[in-house]
Amino acid sequence: MSDKLGFTIDGKECEADKGRSILEAAADNGVYIPHLCFMKKLRPVGSCRVCTIKANGRNAAACTTPLADGMVIENNTDELNDLRRAIIEMLFAEGNHFCPSCERSGSCELQALAYRLNIMAPRFPYMFPLRKLDATHKSIFIDGNRCIQCGRCVRAASELDGKEILGFIGRGGKVRVKASSTRGLAGVDISPNDECVKACPVGSIIVKETAYRVPIGQRQYDATPIGADVESGKA
Amino acid sequence: MPKPKIATCSLAGCFGCHMSVLDIDERILKLAELVEFDKSPINDIKNFTGECLVGLIEGGCCNSENVEVLRSFRKNCKILISVGECAIMGGLPSMRNGIPLKECLDEAYLNGPSVVDGQIPNDPELPLILDRVYPCHEVVKIDYFLPGCPPRADLIWNALVALLTGQPADLPYEVIKYD
Numbered sequence: 001m002s003d004k005l006g007f008t009i010d011g012k013e014c015e016a017d018k019g020r021s022i023l024e025a026a027a028d029n030g031v032y033i034p035h036l037c038f039m040k041k042l043r044p045v046g047s048c049r050v051c052t053i054k055a056n057g058r059n060a061a062a063c064t065t066p067l068a069d070g071m072v073i074e075n076n077t078d079e080l081n082d083l084r085r086a087i088i089e090m091l092f093a094e095g096n097h098f099c100p101s102c103e104r105s106g107s108c109e110l111q112a113l114a115y116r117l118n119i120m121a122p123r124f125p126y127m128f129p130l131r132k133l134d135a136t137h138k139s140i141f142i143d144g145n146r147c148i149q150c151g152r153c154v155r156a157a158s159e160l161d162g163k164e165i166l167g168f169i170g171r172g173g174k175v176r177v178k179a180s181s182t183r184g185l186a187g188v189d190i191s192p193n194d195e196c197v198k199a200c201p202v203g204s205i206i207v208k209e210t211a212y213r214v215p216i217g218q219r220q221y222d223a224t225p226i227g228a229d230v231e232s233g234k235a
Numbered sequence: 236m237p238k239p240k241i242a243t244c245s246l247a248g249c250f251g252c253h254m255s256v257l258d259i260d261e262r263i264l265k266l267a268e269l270v271e272f273d274k275s276p277i278n279d280i281k282n283f284t285g286e287c288l289v290g291l292i293e294g295g296c297c298n299s300e301n302v303e304v305l306r307s308f309r310k311n312c313k314i315l316i317s318v319g320e321c322a323i324m325g326g327l328p329s330m331r332n333g334i335p336l337k338e339c340l341d342e343a344y345l346n347g348p349s350v351v352d353g354q355i356p357n358d359p360e361l362p363l364i365l366d367r368v369y370p371c372h373e374v375v376k377i378d379y380f381l382p383g384c385p386p387r388a389d390l391i392w393n394a395l396v397a398l399l400t401g402q403p404a405d406l407p408y409e410v411i412k413y414d
Contacts, residue, residue: 098330099413100320100384111413120411121323121380125373128325130333216414223409 007071016067023051023062026075027235032227033075034084034113037150038063039199042159048150050084050113081117088114089122094173096131096145097202103211104203106219110148111202112226134179136186139208140197142177147204149175157196165190177204239288239399242312243275246301247328247368248294251385252319253277256291258388266392269399274311283311289398290315292377295325296369300362309375314398316379318391320413322371323380329368336366384414 004015009031016025021044026033037048046064053062054074062075074080091097091110099105131144149168154177157166165188169178181187190197192207199205216222229235245253253276259266273287274280290312296302309315320326331339345353371377379398381390390410397404 092324096330096333098320098327101327102414105414114413115408115411118411120382121317121372126324126329126332126370128329128332128367222412225408 005067005069005071007067007069007073009073009075010077018067020067021063022053022055022060022065022067022071022073025067026062026073027230030231030233031075032230033062034116034227035063036109036113036148036201037152039152039156039201041195042152042155042199045151045155048087048148050087052080052083054080084113085117085119086123088117089119089124091148092119093122093124093126094129095148096128098145102146102203103206104146106214106216106222108203108221109201109226112221115221116225116227131176134184136184137190138186139192140185140190141206141208142179142185143204143206144176145204146202147177148202149177150201151177152199152201153177153196153205156199157190157194160195160199163189163194163196166196238269238271240273240285241270241275241289241291241395242273242283242287242308243277243291244293244304244308245276246292246294246305246322246371247297248319248321248326250276250293252291252293252322255319255383255385255388256391259392260388262392266395269396283307287312288314289395291318292316292322292371293318294321295329295371296365296374297328298362298364302365302369302374305371305374314378315371315375316381316394317371317377318381319386320382320384322377323382324370325368326384329370332367336364340364382411382413387412 003018005018007014009026014029016028023033023035023038033051033053035051038044038051044063046061049061051062052059055065055071099111105111133141133143135141154166154168157163165180166177167180168175170176179185179188197205197207243253272278274283290308292305292308292315296305317323321328325332340355344350344355381394383390387410393405
């Protein structure tokens with residue numbers, strides 16, 4: 001038996017190795033499936049649902065669903081894109097995302113997805129929650145206002161850095177990322193080169209004194225949409 | 236046929252979006268061929284002279300006067316456009332939204348490090364400050380949104396020309412930004 005699986009995405013005939021998730025298999029074929037909590041090298045958890053596709057007519061998270069032979073996958077459809085748009089809009093409305101004053105603006109994955117999906121304004125009312133800032137560490141801070149609870153930093157700390165220094169506290173809408181010390185970030189072994197720091201897709205985990213180095217117009221997503229690297233086969 | 240009219244205002248904004256309107260450079264002459272400017276800080280006309288086709292709103296609502304002006308724009312303009320982050324989501328002024336109003340006023344007028352003999356302003360001439368800053372579409376119906384801080388001049392220009400000529404808007408990826 002061949003180790004390759006055949007499938008189609010939006011009618012395009014594709015082929016991928018066995019054992020790949022739908023998201024990875026699509027990327028192997030130059031098809032970008034929008035995603036946020038998924039990150040290469042990390043165990044996928046399927047929590048943000050931005051990568052929702054239709055596999056054989058049923059909605060599924062592309063990052064956690066294994067590819068099967070002969071699968072018929074829908075990705076770039078009006079229905080799925082509007083679902084993704086709604087998720088991104090909810091994330092914008094739920095936190096305090098002041099793009100004009102954020103250090104990550106221009107290279108933020110949440111913002112880049114909003115650009116790619118043509119969001120002009122969210123359909124949901126802004127909640128303006130009161131969130132905390134942990135600036136206890138000398139070179140890194142965590143801003144709860146911009147956190148989207150994707151858990152990439154928590155997973156990266158544990159899986160890549162081998163340090164259980166970040167975790168979730170609270171439940172439901174009150175869940176927050178926290179350093180595992182009563183002294184906050186200052187009390188844990190974290191450094192700017194750690195994978196958990198680089199894993200943040202938004203401006204929540206920031207290395208101090210590194211902001212605004214790239215001029216407007218030259219930042220990561222200023223001229224090129226997120227996913228363009230996958231589509232051009234350069235990812 | 237008389238030219239359609241356009242009106243603009245700045246609520247709780249910094250006038251940066253109006254600067255961006257001026258940033259369309261010499262195209263403003265073309266704009267003047269397409270429309271007539273009505274109530275606007277650009278020409279300093281204080282009151283509406285009649286029904287306008289388009290109203291451009293900069294800034295969100297932080298006090299009672301902002302709400303009044305916004306409502307008068309809704310009444311007098313056929314199409315209202317939220318221009319910029321403050322009109323769309325409250326922007327910088329809405330950073331106070333998570334903090335109770337009294338705490339904000341106390342910090343600014345009573346307990347601030349540079350305050351001497353402070354008192355909270357309470358003149359009847361002053362518009363009352365709202366409990367929080369409201370995005371414009373939470374106060375009146377808004378028809379279109381042009382994001383940016385400020386929105387790129389090309390975005391404003393392309394959107395206005397499309398609206399005034401009835402052509403589909405040409406909005407390339409580079410012109411829609413949130414900062």
